[in-house]
């Protein structure tokens with residue numbers, strides 16, 4: 001059986017664009033998660049999400065793994081981008097879309113390579 005920390009590490013390594021949030025993209029359960037996922041959705045790339053309200057073990061362990069105390073958390077290509085403040089700021093500057101689109105394109109290219 002894998003531990004929570006191993007699950008988290010696997011989620012982060014297997015999902016090139018990943019948000020840990022409260023609620024779901026369709027039904028966020030907190031304003032911070034709502035704002036962040038809205039900014040992410042506006043980038044137009046596919047992304048994975050984990051609802052930490054459904055996963056109390058991940059909610060408890062991820063802040064230690066990430067050295068980041070709160071949710072939401074956006075991870076791109078294995079690295080923590082940040083929470084609501086950072087993501088919203090990057091969205092306003094146009095930086096978020098660049099980062100997310102580049103990661104999405106690389107993920108799609110890797111996928112096509114797998115299927116060939």
Ligand SMILES: N[C@@H](CCC(=O)N[C@@H](CS)C(=O)NCC(=O)O)C(=O)O
Nearest residue numbers: 030032069070071072083084085086
């Ligand atoms: N300033 C933070 C706001 C996020 C925040 O304060 N999150 C709190 C309330 S939703 C949190 O995750 N607390 C720990 C917890 O609920 O497990 C950001 O930029 O992401």
Ligand code: FES
Nearest residue numbers: 022029030031032
């Ligand atoms: S759930 Fe209360 S501030 Fe996020």
